[in-house]
Amino acid sequence: MPFALHDPPVRPAALEAPKLSLRGASKRFGGLVALADVSLDVRRGEFLSLVGPSGCGKSTLLHLLAGFEKPDDGAALMDGRPIAGPGPDRLVIFQDPALLPWLTVADNIGFGLPKKPRELYEETVGLLLRLVHLEKFAHLRPHELSGGMKQRVALARALAVDPQVLLMDEPFAALDPQTRELLHLELQRLWLGLHKTVVFVTHSVEEAVRLSDRIAIMATQPGRIRRVLDVDLPHPRDFNSPEVAELRAAIREEMRDELAKLARREGDEGWRR
Ligand SMILES: Nc1ncnc2c1ncn2[C@@H]1O[C@H](COP(=O)(O)OP(=O)(O)OP(=O)(O)O)[C@@H](O)[C@H]1O
Ligand SMILES: [Mg+2]
DSSP states (O other), X not given: OHHHHHSOOOOHHHHXXXXXXXXXXXXXETTEEEEEEEEEEEOTTOEXXXXXXXXXXXXHHHHHHHTSSOOSEEEEEETTEEOOSOBTTEEEXXXXXXXXXXXXXXXXXXXXXXXXXXXXXXXXXXXXXXXXXXXXXXXXXXXXXXXXXXXXXXXXXXXXXXOSEEEEEXXXXXXXXXXXXXXXXXXXHHHHHHTOEEEEEOSOHXXXXXXXXXXXXXXXXXXXXXXXXXXXXXXXXXXXXXXHHHHHHHHHHHXXXXXXXXXXXXXXXXXXX
8 A cells, every 4th residue: 555655663553544534425516415424534645536427526625624515414524523614724625726826936936935035935945946847937926827838837836835634626637637646646745754644536437447445436416435446555556457457447437336226316307308
C-alpha cells in the first residue's frame, strides 16, 4: 500500500482510523435527495476517486467533506470528529481555478501565507513555484497563463497552507489531453511525496484508474455509493496491461448499468406524463 511506505511510523490503531468518514450521511435540497445514507471511509494518505453519472451527488459528497454543507442525517467526520465547517486542513480545488486576476502567479500562490518575515515568504513561494514547475512564470498574471498553468497555480496555492486533505472536483476536466497527462504526473508526485489524503471527483474512468488507490462508483436518484473498487496496481500504471483493461471494463460496466437504469426510469416517467 503506498501510504505504508511514506507515512511516519504510527500506532496501528491510528493507521487504521480513517482520515475522513461519512456515516449514514444524507443530503436533501428541497424535495430532491442528493445523497441517501452514504457511508464511506477515506483512509489516511489514500487517493480515492469518485465516479458516477452527472447529478449523482459527487460534488455534494465533496462539499460535505469540505464543510461547505452539513448532512441532514448522519455525520461527516475528520479524524473521528464532526466537520463543523471549511478549514485550512481540507482544501478544495475546483475545475475553474478562480485565481485573483490582479496578483502575480507568485502572489496568488502565496495568498494564504503570512507576508512577514519577507524572506521566509519569498523562500516558501519560491519552493512552491519550483514544486509545480512555474519558476519562470512567477511574475505573470492569471490572464497570461494557459489552463494547465492556472491549475498548477491553484495546486501550489492549496499546498502553501500544507493541508492534510485535498478535495478535488474535476480539476482537470477543462484541459487538453497532453496537459492533463502532465498534471496527472505532477499530482501523483506531490501526493506521494507530501503524504496528502486526496478525494478526487472525475468523469474520466482513465483518470480514476491512473491515479487512485480506490475508486468509489456512485449511483443516482438518490445519490449513493454503488461499489468501491481497490486498484491494487503499482505506479506508474501500464495502460496496456490486462489488469488495467479489466478494471476499466469493470467500471464501465457498472456505469453503463447505472445509466441504463436511469434511462429506463426517465422513460417510465415520460410515459406517465
Ligand atoms: N445547492 C443546491 N441546491 C439545490 N440543489 C442542488 C444543490 N447542489 C446540488 N443540487 C442537486 O443535487 C444533485 C446532485 O448534485 P451534484 O452537484 O452533487 O452532482 P454531481 O455528481 O457533482 O454532478 P456533475 O457530475 O454534473 O458535476 C443534483 O440533482 C443537483 O441539482
Ligand atoms: Mg459536480
